[in-house]
Amino acid sequence: MRSGRLRSERAEAAGSGTVNDSRFMLKMKEDEYKSCPFLTPEGCIIYEDRPWSCRMYPLETVPRKTKRGADKFSLITENNIPCLGFEQDKEWTVTEWLKDQGITVYNKKSQPFMEITSSKNLLGEEDIEPAKKELFYISLYDLDRFRRHLFESRFFSLFNVEKEVIERIKTDDEELLDFGARWLKFSLFGENTISFKDDALEKNMEELDRRRENL
């Protein structure tokens, strides 16, 4: 499914106010439990690709850290969640659970997203400008459109981007997502995750002058 269609048919805003306006989550089913749309009588139909929160369950991270700076966890114990895992006899340590669920790569991938959404630059804003919301949405959620924007505009003649990254983001959505986070950090917060090409501003001015002359 194309990313734009996924957004319009299967997702909804994660909340309202500040950065939450720009975040999306899957629409749950309209049943009494508001069940996950991927849950079927046979189980999860995307189990191999289930997201971070499903892998973590029933653990949740606690805001405090241990003395050594490691994350602390607590156990979600609501008993109205029909999880067959609670009926198993096997006992797990937290370390064993995180390893078994392959959580490391998910933590790594979500790190830039967390840095952006928890940034004081965004959280401090009462009402995020529509242009910033659009930028946030395209770069992190509508990857098909983001890719088109990059490859069908003069983007790569204006910004320094490594050749191998350009090659990879042509087809690799995970790479494109990483690049979207780099682009947001640069364009929203002015971080040096990307840089202008030396002659980019000059070329832009020349282009503007040419257009003015042709008016």
Ligand code: SF4
């Ligand atoms: S594991 Fe996650 S994605 Fe799969 S059915 Fe359960 S809640 Fe949905």
